[in-house]
Amino acid sequence: MGGKTLYDKLWDAHVVRTEADGTTLLYIDRQLVHEVTSPQAFDGLRLAARKPRRSEANLAVPDHNVPTLARAEGILEPFSREQVKALDRNCQEFHITEFGMNDQRQGIVHVIGPEQGATLPGMTVVCGDSHTSTHGALGALAFGIGTSEVEHVLATQCLIQKKSKNMLISVDGKVGPGVTAKDIVLAIIGEIGTAGGTGYAIEFGGEAIHDLSVEGRMTVCNMSIEAGARAGMVSVDQTTIDYVKGRPFAPSEDQWDKAVVAWRELVSDADAVFDRVVRIDAAGIQPQVSWGTSPEMVAPVGERVPDPDQVADPVKAAGMRRALEYMGLEAGTPIGEIRLDKIFIGSCTNSRIEDLRAAAAQVQGHKVADNIKLAMVVPGSGLVKLQAEAEGLDKVFLDAGFEWREPGCSMCLAMNADRLEPGERCASTSNRNFEGRQGQGGRTHLVSPAMAAAAAVAGHFVDIREL
């Protein structure tokens, strides 16, 4: 009998009961709630005359619909306004703590959870949002759910689940200079494909992962879903524990030592057995740029847009041709010659303070290129924004010609007013380059914050290692 993986341990600690066929009632420690995927869940509770089992285990925040400009004027778009109001009403009725739109702690749900210590190592964390995997960076089991399950968690504090298989993605050795967490995860998705992780919980391990800060690990875990896996996680080490210490909802002083002892166990045993192991050489990873309409369509910045004619699989080649047509790109074009219209630095993938510092470092003393119609920075939370302003990063961006906005999901999915117009091409630090994701007809290239910032200055993609 082999040892346990991190996922096995997290799973086992949360089993309420298991049926003979493996169907498990799994206890959920924390639910994060936002305005888009919760209204129908609250309606369901009302219809069945049910109450949340533990309202204090939930934390709510509006993020998808909120404007990033002129917030004092409220939300002008009526559907968005109604949805955010519905969240306010529901939280009030069901006694759930909400950081409202004008609360300084408001921000993207996956930024504020760890920032507040509301998501912790060893927890099960869910949210009606596929990027919930972000919180796995803390050594938690965190995954996205649908609205019916949001209602189920509210009513029962549990979910009916079947266990996933275990996958280890080990990024061995050290990455070179200029290669960030975003490049690591894009390279992983390029390697295993967007369905490579389907049916698995992924543990990201290896030296290059543990060399990352917790924020960097969040960037990696965030995009687990783009590799098909609902959950991604990183085992607990001293970096994790140092990150959590002192956060508002972290364990109280008298429980801290006991918590740390428990968290130290949150690593895969040396003899743990994984169903699949993928090893990636960190030294071989280069800054990545997505060229197509699926996150697996990535290339190193120094290479060219690939040619579908060179691909044997006819279904894959057809998908590539369709993507190139949508993206308005010719096969063989050097990535560095792709000219951009807009730059978006933000989203639950890359809007934390370290992301903003990395972007600002590229921008310092430069101006946004003339061909860039809009370059915007959307901090992940009000507190990230304050921190950045305390460090003078806002000035760096504003002086260069960037816009400095209020926190929210913004142009990652364009539910608010921030969006691409048809045909516009954007370097984006977000997570999805699907057709229409950032606005109907918009063309998204996924990159790291440093690469997006450098592209803003140059007007096209550049290899930040050559600057």
Place this chain on the structure above:
Amino acid sequence: MDAFTVLDGLVAPLDRSNVDTDAIIPKQFLKSIQRTGFGPYLFDEWRYLDHGEPGMDCSNRPLNLEFALNQPRYQGAQVLLARDNFGCGSSREHAPWALLDYGFRCIIAPSFADIFYNNCFKNGILPIVLDAATVDDLFRQAAANEGYRLVVDLPAQQIRTPAGEAIAFEVDGFRKDCLIEGLDDIGLTLKHVDDIRAYEERRKAEAPWLFRAIR
């Protein structure tokens, strides 16, 4: 939730892999706070030539006639034939709501994204995984025969073709029972409330910090 037992339905093909939930129902329609009314906006960016916004009357919008679901022969389809990794991307349950509201009760594909697959069962939609060669053959049959229908028999875990061929499929036993009975998951879980309470007591003693209130 409507129960699902045996469906005799017209088949419509959607011949693309990696169909994501942004494509199934674009973000602007997620602003609705209802569970219904998404059907007219299903695949909005592929189905119409203009830009759709919530609340729009779709009856006079220009249709993309190249999109399969707009062809007269597929009107009224209840079985959607799809390719690999159907439903990838965002966890939005608006995607199965839109498919259901449009009229689909069954989706057949070689593979599905996890969250979408799970969300289907919560809404009375049966997602069926078949091997790629079988799905390929169904695509060919549906293209060759106008009015091609399939009988999807969930209790027997079998699809029957017009030619009389029977194709077996796998489905999780618990999910199957819930679909056949149209059961409410929450009601089922609440039967185990004593177990939940016992778990909470034990866990509170072991790891009290997990119960720190968000207040």
